[in-house]
Amino acid sequence: xxxxxxxxxxxxxxxxxxxxxxxxxxxxxxxxxxxxxxxxxxxxxxxxxxxxxxxxxxxxxxxxxxxxxxxxxxxxxxxxxxxxxxxxxxxxxxxxxxxxxxxxxxxxxxxxxxxxxxxxxxxxxxxxxxxxxxxxxxxxxxxxxxxxxxxxxxxxxxxxxxxxxxxxxxxxxxxxxxxxxxxxxxxxxxxxxxxxxxxxxxxxxxxxxxxxxxxxxxxxxxxxxxxxxxxxxxxxxxxxxxxxxxxxxxxxxxxxxxxxxxxxxxxxxxxxxxxxxxxxxxxxxxxxxxxxxxxxxxxxxxxxxxxxxxxxxxxxxxxxxxxxxxxxxxxxxxxxxxxxxxxxxxxxxxxxxxxxxxxxxxxxxxxxxxxxxxxxxxxxxxxxxxxxxxxxxxxxxxxxxxxxxxxxxxxxxxxxxxxxxxxxxxxxxxxxxxxxxxxxxxxxxxxxxxxxxxxxxxxxxxxxxxxxxxxxxxxxxxxxxxxxxxxx
Numbered sequence: 001x002x003x004x005x006x007x008x009x010x011x012x013x014x015x016x017x018x019x020x021x022x023x024x025x026x027x028x029x030x031x032x033x034x035x036x037x038x039x040x041x042x043x044x045x046x047x048x049x050x051x052x053x054x055x056x057x058x059x060x061x062x063x064x065x066x067x068x069x070x071x072x073x074x075x076x077x078x079x080x081x082x083x084x085x086x087x088x089x090x091x092x093x094x095x096x097x098x099x100x101x102x103x104x105x106x107x108x109x110x111x112x113x114x115x116x117x118x119x120x121x122x123x124x125x126x127x128x129x130x131x132x133x134x135x136x137x138x139x140x141x142x143x144x145x146x147x148x149x150x151x152x153x154x155x156x157x158x159x160x161x162x163x164x165x166x167x168x169x170x171x172x173x174x175x176x177x178x179x180x181x182x183x184x185x186x187x188x189x190x191x192x193x194x195x196x197x198x199x200x201x202x203x204x205x206x207x208x209x210x211x212x213x214x215x216x217x218x219x220x221x222x223x224x225x226x227x228x229x230x231x232x233x234x235x236x237x238x239x240x241x242x243x244x245x246x247x248x249x250x251x252x253x254x255x256x257x258x259x260x261x262x263x264x265x266x267x268x269x270x271x272x273x274x275x276x277x278x279x280x281x282x283x284x285x286x287x288x289x290x291x292x293x294x295x296x297x298x299x300x301x302x303x304x305x306x307x308x309x310x311x312x313x314x315x316x317x318x319x320x321x322x323x324x325x326x327x328x329x330x331x332x333x334x335x336x337x338x339x340x341x342x343x344x345x346x347x348x349x350x351x352x353x354x355x356x357x358x359x360x361x362x363x364x365x366x367x368x369x370x371x372x373x374x375x376x377x378x379x380x381x382x383x384x385x386x387x388x389x390x391x392x393x394x395x396x397x398x399x400x401x402x403x404x405x406x407x408x409x410x411x412x413x414x415x416x417x418x419x420x421x422x423x424x425x426x427x428x429x430x431x432x433x434x435x436x437x438x439x440x441x442x443x444x445x446x447x448x449x450x451x452x453x454x455x456x457x458x459x460x461x462x463x464x465x466x467x468x469x470x471x472x473x474x475x476x477x478x479x480x481x482x483x484x485x486x487x488x
Contacts, residue, residue: 050180053238057179060233061172062194064128067229068165069195071135071222072100073202077297078210078218080282083154087146094278094419096154101274101411103162104169108404111170120174121237127167128230132223134161139219175237199304207297253402258383261448262376263406265327268441269373270410272334275418275434276341283427288355302359306366314370323375323382324449324458330372331442337365338435342428372442377403 050058083093115123138157144150209218253259281296318326340361343351351357380402381389414434421430452458 054179056236057175057238060229060236061176063229064124064168064172064226064233065194066198066201067222067226068131068168069198070202070205071131071161071226072165073199073300074206074209074218074222075138076203076277076300077207077281078215078293080278081285081293082142082215083150084282086142086144086150088151088154089419090279090282090423091416091419092151094415094417094422096151096158097274097277097415097419098412099155100158100162100165101270101408103159104166105405105408105412107163108166108170108408111167115170115174119239120171120178121234121239123167124171124175124237125230125234127164127171128226128233130164131161131168132226132230134158134164134223135219135226136223137219139216139223142215179238200301200308203297203300204294205297207294207300210297211292211294253384256383256387258448258452259380259402261445262380262383263402265331265372265376265441265445266403266406267410267413268331268438269369269376270407271414271417272338272372272410272434272438273369273407274411274414275338275431278415278419279422279427279430283422284358287353291355299355299359299362302362303366303369306363307370310367310370311374314374318375318378323379324445327372327375327379328442328446328449330368330370330375331438331445333368334365334372335435335439335442337361337368338431338438340364341431344432345428 079096080090080093083096084090088096111118111123118126134157138154138161141150141153141157144153205222206218209221254263280300281293284291284296284299285293314326338361339347340351341358343353343357343361418430418434421433424430425433449458
């Protein structure tokens with residue numbers, strides 16, 4: 001799974017979409033917009049029935065979300081093997097995967113700045129055509145000369161494609177926030193459901209189309225699908241004349257120690273989600289004789305599929321007040337899953353290298369990723385509330401942009417590091433190195449929460465809560481179980 005796909009992070013228990021965050025992060029350069037902050041109220045407006053215009057807008061954007069996630073995931077089962085035939089190393093393949101997220105990280109804020117000049121609808125449609133065109137173009141790269149020319153063309157194509165993706169995601173949030181001003185969370189949650197569908201279907205569709213028509217067919221199909229959706233969106237989407245400015249200083253969030261720890265967790269989640277993209281398919285086909293690319297695509301579905309199915313349960317447990325405990329346990333369990341992928345050579349005497357063992361590891365990985373990611377967003381909001389931030393769209397925007405930045409950075413580090421470590425140490429040890437990093441991040445979060453508990457500052461209490469309104473069990477020396485480690 002990639003970090004872009006994993007922006008599913010869903011709205012379980014009121015978690016705001018992270019995939020939509022790039023547009024807000026894009027505009028997060030000044031102080032919080034006063035007009036948005038002043039209008040922010042702790043009262044949650046009642047959900048209203050969607051109009052025909054809103055329904056058509058949601059359908060159009062949801063179809064593009066599916067197409068976008070599929071276009072990102074279709075190459076995972078077969079591209080590493082095809083690139084190796086063209087002389088690309090595992091490190092270079094990892095960089096081809098990672099450069100997409102790096103370009104997203106850099107360009108999304110820029111497009112957010114210029115969205116008023118370009119217009120949200122024009123940016124969305126233009127980005128969609130760029131995305132579809134680059135997808136089709138990527139299908140012809142196998143005709144390039146082997147070696148550096150091929151690798152360079154892959155870098156260029158993926159970089160331009162990432163620009164289109166940044167435009168689409170930035171404009172999508174602006175359109176949804178404008179079309180659904182009173183139901184932003186519900187609307188974005190709808191988008192994320194379809195993101196999850198694309199995340200699950202991408203590798204399997206890519207593997208199946210590759211088996212049917214070779215390297216070119218998957219890119220032609222998904223590129224045309226994106227273009228058709230873009231044409232429909234041109235006639236369906238409303239024209240957004242004025243995009244509300246959601247601004248803030250991201251550095252001010254990183255100066256908060258708790259948020260710095262959370263950012264490290266987000267980067268690690270992004271890394272773990274994209275770590276297998278450049279290395280898993282070559283390892284499967286070289287380790288297990290007779291395994292085909294379509295079969296690898298189906299196996300790729302396991303982790304995101306389990307994640308999507310377990311996300312409601314993870315959200316439910318998180319809402320019960322066990323965010324920190326759940327996230328720490330999720331990081332450690334993710335480490336165990338990565339150790340089992342291979343498995344680690346030190347365990348080869350006890351654990352066989354078999355397909356069934358790999359499937360178990362991927363199931364465990366899907367469960368663990370959900371447990372580690374889903375509680376992070378409410379944890380960040382809780383820490384910000386302690387610092388005086390209100391529950392309004394501006395705060396959600398800052399945190400969402402905070403998430404998008406972390407996931408994009410992790411999405412670049414993951415496949416890049418995976419390719420290098422696989423080249424140097426092999427797949428099994430590269431997975432174990434990722435496991436060590438994730439366990440260490442879990443320990444950092446564990447240590448931070450224990451430190452704050454020892455200072456009687458955990459769980460964080462919002463500044464706007466009057467002391468007399470706070471239950472005594474929050475103010476005394478034994479905080480309640482909310483987010484605690486000891487009661488996990």
